[in-house]
Every structure is written in C-alpha cells, then in structure tokens.
Amino acid sequence: MQLVLEKRAERSTKIAILSPLLAIALTLVTMSILFAILGKNPVAALIVYFVEPLTDSFTLMEIAVKATPLVMIAIGLSLCYLANVWNIGAEGQFIMGAVCGSFLAVVTNGTDAGPWVLPAMLLMGAAGGALWALIPALCKVKFGANEILTSLMLVYVADLIMDYLVRGPWRDPKGMNFPTTASFDPVATVPTLFETGRIHWGALVALIVVALATVMLGRTIKGFEIRVVGAAPRAARFAGFNSKRLVLFTFAVSGALAGLAGIIEVAGPVGVLQPGISPGYGFTAIIVAFLGRLNPVGILIAGLFLALTFIGGEGAQISMKIPLDLTKVFQGILLFYVLACDSLILYRIRLIASQKKAAQGSIHGTA
Amino acid sequence: MKKLMMTAAAAALAIVATGFSASAAEKLKVGFIYLGPVGDLGWTYMHELGRQAMVKELGDKVETTYLENVSEGPDSERSIEQLARTGHQLIFTTSFGYMDPTLKVAKKYPKIKFEHATGFKNAPNMGTYSGRFYEGRYIQGVIAGKMSKTGTLGYIASFPIPEVISGINATILGAQTTNPNIKLKVIWVNTWFDPGKEADAAKALADQGADVIMQHTDSPAAMQVAAQRGIYAFGQDSDMIKFGPKTQLTSIVNNWGPYYTRAAKAALAGTWKAEDTWDGLKEKMVVMAPYTNMPDDVKALAQKTEAAIIGGTLHPFKCPVLGQDGKAVECKGANLEPGQILGMNFYVKGVDDKIPGK
Numbered sequence: 001m002q003l004v005l006e007k008r009a010e011r012s013t014k015i016a017i018l019s020p021l022l023a024i025a026l027t028l029v030t031m032s033i034l035f036a037i038l039g040k041n042p043v044a045a046l047i048v049y050f051v052e053p054l055t056d057s058f059t060l061m062e063i064a065v066k067a068t069p070l071v072m073i074a075i076g077l078s079l080c081y082l083a084n085v086w087n088i089g090a091e092g093q094f095i096m097g098a099v100c101g102s103f104l105a106v107v108t109n110g111t112d113a114g115p116w117v118l119p120a121m122l123l124m125g126a127a128g129g130a131l132w133a134l135i136p137a138l139c140k141v142k143f144g145a146n147e148i149l150t151s152l153m154l155v156y157v158a159d160l161i162m163d164y165l166v167r168g169p170w171r172d173p174k175g176m177n178f179p180t181t182a183s184f185d186p187v188a189t190v191p192t193l194f195e196t197g198r199i200h201w202g203a204l205v206a207l208i209v210v211a212l213a214t215v216m217l218g219r220t221i222k223g224f225e226i227r228v229v230g231a232a233p234r235a236a237r238f239a240g241f242n243s244k245r246l247v248l249f250t251f252a253v254s255g256a257l258a259g260l261a262g263i264i265e266v267a268g269p270v271g272v273l274q275p276g277i278s279p280g281y282g283f284t285a286i287i288v289a290f291l292g293r294l295n296p297v298g299i300l301i302a303g304l305f306l307a308l309t310f311i312g313g314e315g316a317q318i319s320m321k322i323p324l325d326l327t328k329v330f331q332g333i334l335l336f337y338v339l340a341c342d343s344l345i346l347y348r349i350r351l352i353a354s355q356k357k358a359a360q361g362s363i364h365g366t367a
Numbered sequence: 368m369k370k371l372m373m374t375a376a377a378a379a380l381a382i383v384a385t386g387f388s389a390s391a392a393e394k395l396k397v398g399f400i401y402l403g404p405v406g407d408l409g410w411t412y413m414h415e416l417g418r419q420a421m422v423k424e425l426g427d428k429v430e431t432t433y434l435e436n437v438s439e440g441p442d443s444e445r446s447i448e449q450l451a452r453t454g455h456q457l458i459f460t461t462s463f464g465y466m467d468p469t470l471k472v473a474k475k476y477p478k479i480k481f482e483h484a485t486g487f488k489n490a491p492n493m494g495t496y497s498g499r500f501y502e503g504r505y506i507q508g509v510i511a512g513k514m515s516k517t518g519t520l521g522y523i524a525s526f527p528i529p530e531v532i533s534g535i536n537a538t539i540l541g542a543q544t545t546n547p548n549i550k551l552k553v554i555w556v557n558t559w560f561d562p563g564k565e566a567d568a569a570k571a572l573a574d575q576g577a578d579v580i581m582q583h584t585d586s587p588a589a590m591q592v593a594a595q596r597g598i599y600a601f602g603q604d605s606d607m608i609k610f611g612p613k614t615q616l617t618s619i620v621n622n623w624g625p626y627y628t629r630a631a632k633a634a635l636a637g638t639w640k641a642e643d644t645w646d647g648l649k650e651k652m653v654v655m656a657p658y659t660n661m662p663d664d665v666k667a668l669a670q671k672t673e674a675a676i677i678g679g680t681l682h683p684f685k686c687p688v689l690g691q692d693g694k695a696v697e698c699k700g701a702n703l704e705p706g707q708i709l710g711m712n713f714y715v716k717g718v719d720d721k722i723p724g725k
Contacts, residue, residue, distance in 0.1 A: 058452060062445050163557065168724045176487065176710060177527045177724070178463060179557075198444065269441040276440040276464070314446060318432050318453050324404075 005347040015345050020293070022344075023337035030333055040320055048319055049312035049330075059311050061197040065269055066307035069094070069278075071206045071300055072261040073285035075213045076254030078294040082217075083250045084230040089136065089151030090258040091282025092158035093129040097259020098266040099162050100128025102273040105188035106170050106181050117187045121263055129259015130252045132158060137251035141244045147251075155282070159275075166273055180274035190268035202264035206300075209257060213296040226250065258282060287335050306331070395457060395635050397421070397627075398450035399433040400443065402462040403560060409585025409604045410559065411435065413621040414461045414484075416605075420624025421631055429631055439464025447472045451479050457634045459627065460484065463528070469493060480639050482630060485530065487709070489641055496626060499647030500530065501537035501708065503619035503655055504581075505683035506672050507601050508541020510616050510658070511579040512549050513665045514599055515542075519550045521572025523582040523589055525559050527723045531583050533711040537683040538581065539718055545668070552577055553720040562588035573598060579616070590614060599660065606656040617669070618656035625651055645705065649677045684708060689716040 032042035053059040073090045080087040101121040108117050136150035163179070172182040190200045217223035229236040229243050236243060261281070266273055288306055292299030313327030399418055403411035418431055432455065437446045443465050450458050451472055457480045460469045466486035473481045473493040481493040489495055511520050520542060524531050535553060542549040552575055554568040565584050569592035572580055580593045580600040587610035593600035594614040602608070602618025626646060633639040646652035655673060658666045675681035684707075686698035691714040696703070714722060 058448070065441075065445070167557070171724060176529055177532075177712060177722075179526060183467065265441055269444065271467070274439070274464070276438050279438045279440055279442055311445075314434060314449055317434050318398075318449060321432070324434075324436050 002352050004350055004352050005343065006350050008346055008348055011345055012348075016293075019341040019345060020291070020338060023334065023341045026337045026341070027330070027334045030337075031330055034326065034329070035322075038322070038326070040322060045316060045320055045322060048316045048322075050308065052315055053308055053311045058197060059315070061194075061199040063304060063307045063311050064199050064203045066310055067300075067303040068200075068202045068206045069261040069265050069281045070285050070288045070306060071303035072202075072209055072264075073254075073258045073282060074288035074292065074299045074303060075209050075296055076257035077285055077289045078292070078296070078299060079213070079217075079226060080250045080254050081289060082230045082294050083226045083246055084233070085137075085140075085247050085250050086148045087133065087136070087151050087251055087254050088148050088286070089133070089153075089155050089282070090254065090285055091278060091280065092151070092155035093133045093255040093258035094262035094265075094278055094282045095155075095158040095162050096132040097125040097129035097256075097262030098273060098277055099158070099165065099262075100259065101125030101263030102170075102181065102184075102266055105184045105267065106273070108188065109182050109185055113185075113187055115187055117185075118190065118267065121188060121267060122260060125263025126256040126260040129262060130256035132259070133251040133255020134248065137248045141247055147247075151251075162273070162277075163275055166275065170273065172272075180272050183272050184267055188267060189271060190264055198269055200264075200268040202261075202268050205260070205264065210296045210300045217296065222249075258285075287331070291335070291338055309334075394427065395429045395631060396453075396455040397429050397431045397631055397634075398453075398455035398458040399431065400437050400446055400450070400458070400460045400462075400465060401433055401435040402439070402464070403436060403585075405433070405435050407560060407585065408587060408607075410621070411461070413604050414459075414623055417621075417623025417627045421627040424624075424628045425631055425635075428635060437465075444468035444471055448475070451476045456480060457631060457639070458482070459630075480634055480641075489643065491641055494641035494643065496630075496644040496646075497530070498621060498652040499645055500619055500621075500653055501533045501683055502647045502676050503653050504534040504537040505541035505676070506655060506669055507581060507617065507619070508538040508543075509545055509672050510661060510665055510669050511538070511581065511599075511601075512542035512545030513668065514616065514661060515546065515549065515577075515579045517576045517578045518546060518548060519552060519576045519578065521569070521575070521577030521580045522551055522553045523565055523568045523572070523580065523584055524553050524555050525583050526557065527555065527725075529709055529711040532714070532722065533684075533708050534583055535718060535720075536688075536711065536715045540683055540688075540715060541672070543717060549717065551718050551720075553718065555723055556584060558584065560585045562586040565589050566592050569593060569600075570596075587611075602656060608656065608659065613660060615656070616660055617658050620654040620656055622651055622654045645709075647676070648673060649679075690714070691716055691718060 035042040035045040053063060073094060077087060077090055101124045104117055104121045104124060135154060136147045139145035139150050140147045166179045166181055170181045172180055190202055192198060192200045225241045225246060228239060229241055229246050233243060266277055270277055288299055288302045292302035309327060309331055316322040317324055401411040401414060405411055405415040422429060422431055434446050437443050439462060447460060447468055459482045461484045463485045466483055466488050469481050469483045470488050470490060470493060473490045477492055483493060483495050485497045486495050522535055539551045552572055554572060556564045556568050558564055565586050566588040569580050569589035573596045578598040580589050582589045582603050585604055587607045590600045590602060590607050590611040594611040599616050600611060600614050602615050604621050606618050606620055608615045658669050682702040684703035686702060687695040688703055690696050693716055
C-alpha cells in the first residue's frame with residue numbers, strides 16, 4: 001500500500017477555489033491544537049484573532065494601515081511572478097523609494113515650501129524604487145545574472161545607504177545624534193482620511209493600484225503578454241513578444257510600486273526616515289502575493305487577512321497573554337498549508353496497492 | 368415621571384461609576400512595550416525582570432501586560448495605543464525609538480499615564496526615566512586601568528547618542544585615575560543587538576591589542592570572544608558571568624524593578640506625576656555585578672569607588688573636565704550639569720576616536 005501524487009489530466013478548477021479555504025481550515029485546526037497545548041481556550045483565542053479586530057473601528061483602520069504597503073508591493077511582485085521573473089528585492093526597493101522621496105522632505109524641512117512637496121515626494125519615491133529595481137533587471141538582460149540573487153543582495157545595499165544617510169548628512173540636528181531625520185513638515189506628510197485613527201490616503205492609492213492591475217491583467221495586451229511569457233515562453237517568442245523588455249517592464253513596475261509604498265509609509269504613519277521603517281514588508285509581501293494566487297483582488301484579500309493576523313496577534317498578546325511567537329508560527333503554518341494544498345490543483349492523491357503501478361507516470365510523494 | 372427617569376438614570380450612572388472606580392482601585396493595569404524578545408538576555412530581558420519584580424512586590428494590586436518585539440517603525444504607535452485602549456492606566460515604553468509614538472498617544476489619552484525610557488520629550492501625562500549608567504562605567508574604567516597589561520581598552524559602541532558618549536568618557540576618566548597613559552579604542556557597530564557584529568568588533572579590538580573589552584551593546588557575544596582569547600571583559604545590562612566565568616570583571620546591571628514598583632505605587636495612590644527620573648547607583652537603578660577575576664586590591668578599590676559615588680563624595684564628571692583638545696569644558700558648578708551629561712556630544716581627553724557624523 002502506498003500513497004502517491006498522481007498528475008491530473010487538467011487543472012481542477014473546483015480545487016483551485018477550494019484550496020485556499022482548505023488551507024485556512026487546516027491552519028485553524030492546527031492552531032486550535034497549539035492553543036489547547038498552551039492551555040488557552042482555542043475558541044476564545046480564535047475569536048480574539050479573527051473576530052474582535054473586525055468589530056472595532058480602531059482595529060479595522062489599523063488593519064488597513066498595515067495592509068496598505070503589503071498590497072501595493074504584492075501587486076507589483078505578482079506581475080513579475082506571473083511573467084516568470086523573480087524579484088525578491090522588494091524590501092530594498094521599498095527602502096530606496098522611502099529614501100528618494102524623503103530627500104525632498106529633508107531639504108524642505110522648516111522652509112515655507114508649498115503643497116507641491118508631497119506629490120513630488122511620491123513621484124520621486126516611485127522613481128527611486130523603479131530605478132533600484134532596474135539594476136537587477138538590467139544585469140539579467142545584459143549579462144544573464146540571476147535576478148533572485150542580485151535583487152535580494154541589493155536589499156542590504158539599500159538598507160546601508162539609508163543607514164548612512166540618517167546617521168550622517170540627513171540626521172536631525174536637534175535629535176541628540178539619534179539616527180533619524182527631523183519629523184516631516186505637514187506639507188510633506190500623507191494626510192489621514194479621518195479626524196481620528198491613522199488610516200491615510202495611501203489606503204485609497206492601494207485600492208486604485210488593485211483596480212489598475214485588474215484591468216491591465218484582464219483587458220490589455222500587456223497583461224496578456226505577461227501571462228503568455230510566463231506560462232509559455234516559446235509561444236510568446238512566436239507571438240513576437242520580447243521577453244527581455246518584459247523583464248525590464250515588470251521589474252520597473254514592481255519597483256515603482258514598492259518605492260511608492262515606501263515613501264507613503266514614511267510620509268504617513270512613521271513621519272520620519274529612520275532605520276526600521278519596514279518590519280519586513282518587502283518579504284511579507286511575497287507571502288501575500290502567493291496567498292492571493294497572483295490575482296489583484298486575491299492579493300487585496302490576502303493582504304487584509306495577513307494584516308488581520310498581525311493585529312489579532314497583538315490583541316491575543318494583550319488579552320490572553322499568548323506569546324508573539326505563536327503569531328509567527330501561525331503565519332508560517334498558513335503559508336505551508338497554502339502551498340501544500342496548491343499541489344492538489346495539479347495532482348491528486350491516490351492509494352495504490354503495489355509499487356509497480358505507482359511507477360507508471362506518477363510522482364512519488366510523502367503526502 | 369421625568370423626575371423618576373432622571374433619578375433612575377442618575378442611579379444607573381452612579382452604579383456604573385462606583386463599579387468602575389471600585390475595580391480601578393482594586394487593580395491597576397500596567398502595560399509594557401518591549402523592543403526585543405523577553406529572552407534576549409539584554410535590554411528587554413532586564414525590563415521584563417523589572418516587571419516581574421513589580422508584580423512580586425505589588426501582587427494582585429496590579430495586572431500587567433507586555434508586547435514584545437515591537438519595532439520602532441510604523442507598528443509602535445498602534446501597539447502603544449492598543450494598550451491605552453484596553454484599560455491600561457500606566458504604560459511604560461522601554462526604548463528610545465518609542466518617543467514620538469508615545470507622545471502622540473499620550474496626547475490622545477490625557478488620563479493615562481505614560482513613562483518613556485531614555486528619551487527627552489515629555490507631556491503632562493508622560494514622564495521619562497533612565498539610569499545614570501555612566502557611574503558604573505567610571506568604576507569599570509578604574510578597574511580596567513588596573514587590569515590592562517597592554518594599556519589599551521576596547522570599547523564596542525552602539526550609536527553616538529549622549530548616553531553612549533558619556534559612558535565612553537566616564538570609562539576613560541575612571542581609567543586615567545589608575546593608569547594615566549591608558550588608551551581607549553572604540554568600534555561603532557550601529558546596532559544595539561547583533562551578536563555577529565558584536566563578536567567581530569570584539570575580535571578586531573583584541574587584534575589591535577586591547578586586553579579589556581567593554582561594550583554598550585546588549586548581547587553576551589563580546590564576552591564569549593574575550594573568554595576565547597583569554598582576556599577580560601565587562602558585561603552589559605545583566606550579569607553575564609555565566610558567559611565568561613573567568614572573563615567577567617563586573618557588569619552594569621539595569622535594575623528597573625524598584626522604579627516600576629515606585630511608579631505603580633504612586634499611580635495606585637493617586638500621587639503619580641510626570642517627572643524626569645534619572646537614578647543611579649544610589650537609588651539602585653544601576654547595580655554592579657559582583658567584582659570577580661581581579662586581585663583583592665583592585666576589588667577593594669572598585670568597592671571604594673562605588674561607595675564614594677553612592678555617598679556623593681565622588682562624581683565621574685568632576686570639574687575641570689578636559690575636552691579631546693585638552694581645553695577645559697565650560698563648568699558652572701563643582702561637576703558638569705545634568706543637562707551637559709544628558710546631551711553630551713564631545714569626547715574627553717585621551718579617547719582615540721572621532722564621534723561619527725561630527
């Protein structure tokens with residue numbers, strides 16, 4: 001007797017829809033067991049995680065604040081991944097966007113610069129992120145360098161450039177030598193949407209990005225090109241699509257979105273440029289992109305869901321004294337199940353009596 | 368009828384009010400925001416021990432909550448506000464980077480009491496607290512001057528903020544009392560906690576001839592390197608003797624428990640005020656770990672120095688204080704003013720380094 005994964009003749013659409021739900025269900029079961037082991041009531045814990053944050057305007061707004069950069073970055077990354085281009089360095093593009101946009105905020109600090117400052121900052125942030133992303137893209141196109149490595153390595157370079165700036169030339173003269181710029185002026189700050197709460201205009205920008213990406217992928221030639229190059233490179237060549245130019249395009253767009261997210265985050269909720277502006281948004285967004293099945297609306301939902309786990313995890317720390325590590329375990333388990341369940345879209349599990357049969361056109365698995 | 372309803376409403380209000388104040392009088396909810404994980408064996412761990420000491424002392428008069436690993440970026444304001452919204456009446460934010468977020472939340476919740484560690488901004492409901500760690504540094508300097516054979520000390524520094532610079536200065540001023548020709552080499556690692564970088568810095572300092580390593584970073588990595596090299600080191604934040612049983616001379620231990628207990632008691636009694644607290648050896652916010660691995664005469668000298676600082680007869684920054692260029696720093700009284708130490712941005716004579724970015 002043996003369990004094998006057998007390739008399906010065609011993708012199962014039913015499973016494609018069911019798979020994330022199954023993954024979430026399995027995650028909930030696993031988490032309940034973990035809560036029970038820790039001596040916490042699983043039902044109460046799950047309510048604190050998933051229901052309480054949704055019943056209060058403060059936490060709802062905070063979920064949106066947390067999801068905004070994740071969604072924006074993940075949309076950009078999904079374009080790359082659909083085209084089979086592997087940008088892993090969104091974190092660095094996020095930081096470079098924040099740095100380039102902050103330049104204006106720093107030089108105009110304390111002057112009577114007009115309302116042009118913020119729009120210009122956003123443009124410079126997007127441009128900075130795009131240019132930073134084009135470095136690995138050009139290296140790939142010109143020299144065949146592996147973009148996974150180059151884009152990832154540039155994260156640390158970006159981080160150190162920011163580090164240098166906030167410790168040296170951009171340091172707040174009144175800041176007691178702490179590595180931070182002066183607080184941005186109101187003209188250099190992304191306004192909040194309401195009197196109370198931290199939700200800001202960036203959340204609307206993220207929604208617009210989702211809408212634009214949906215239209216582009218679904219209704220334009222460019223979107224078609226991205227899909228074809230990713231799914232069938234040979235067919236794309238016959239169709240006359242230039243895959244090198246597409247590498248540059250997808251990297252530039254995803255870099256611009258990450259950079260825009262970076263400057264919005266710095267000019268919005270943070271209000272200064274300082275080390276630690278990103279608690280790993282660029283990397284978490286990779287999870288968001290795949291959790292959302294590289295689909296813009298899916299990414300929006302996935303971003304909000306992941307933000308919910310952050311906020312809910314904080315609530316669990318406060319009201320049930322559940323350690324933060326469990327929230328991280330939770331996110332890891334979720335990704336694990338999502339990827340595991342995804343294999344069911346292309347494969348089916350079968351119980352086979354003897355090894356002889358199993359060898360015929362099927363893949364051995366430990367499932 | 369109207370009157371009856373008014374009475375009923377007033378009674379209901381009174382019940383709610385008394386119920387509320389009764390429960391508030393019973394238990395004070397105290398919240399903590401931590402930078403690292405509670406198990407970092409350094410900065411956050413010591414705050415956690417402080418919280419535990421407070422709970423032990425006050426028992427069921429307090430209920431405490433902590434949020435750990437709160438980054439100083441966009442998340443901290445939300446985390447602080449989460450505590451404020453969930454009924455915590457006294458909130459300690461335990462890292463410098465929480466200063467502006469704490470101030471923002473304090474303005475939004477004027478009835479909640481906030482205490483921010485190591486910062487310089489305050490509000491009617493937001494006080495600050497920190498330790499006079501330079502007092503311990505001075506004692507370490509005195510010991511190091513005696514113990515170093517090469518006459519070179521190695522100092523692993525985090526960020527060029529006044530607290531770190533005053534620590535470096537106090538160290539060399541202490542060391543000069545026992546070895547006038549002592550040299551101090553500084554390596555800036557630009558982090559509070561990075562065992563890899565701290566170990567590299569310790570190795571580099573040892574290679575440059577330093578035979579006593581001291582650190583203003585939080586991990587025991589430097590202590591372990593010093594143990595391997597067979598040289599001496601000082602611990603930081605907590606007693607790190609188990610990482611270097613034959614290496615540690617002493618350690619500056621951050622002892623927050625008495626302060627947390629005092630602040631919570633004041634909040635319970637209704638006497639809490641936003642103050643700038645800066646306690647040292649005398650108040651036991653700064654405590655020296657046992658003096659180990661040194662001859663008895665050095666140990667006696669260290670104890671004498673400690674007693675003199677506690678007794679107020681010795682001040683590490685006694686005037687005249689000479690700057691790096693040899694000129695005396697402006698002095699109004701017998702010692703440097705607290706403000707001059709809290710905002711220290713110059714090296715004293717003898718430090719072989721330049722303040723980064725200056």
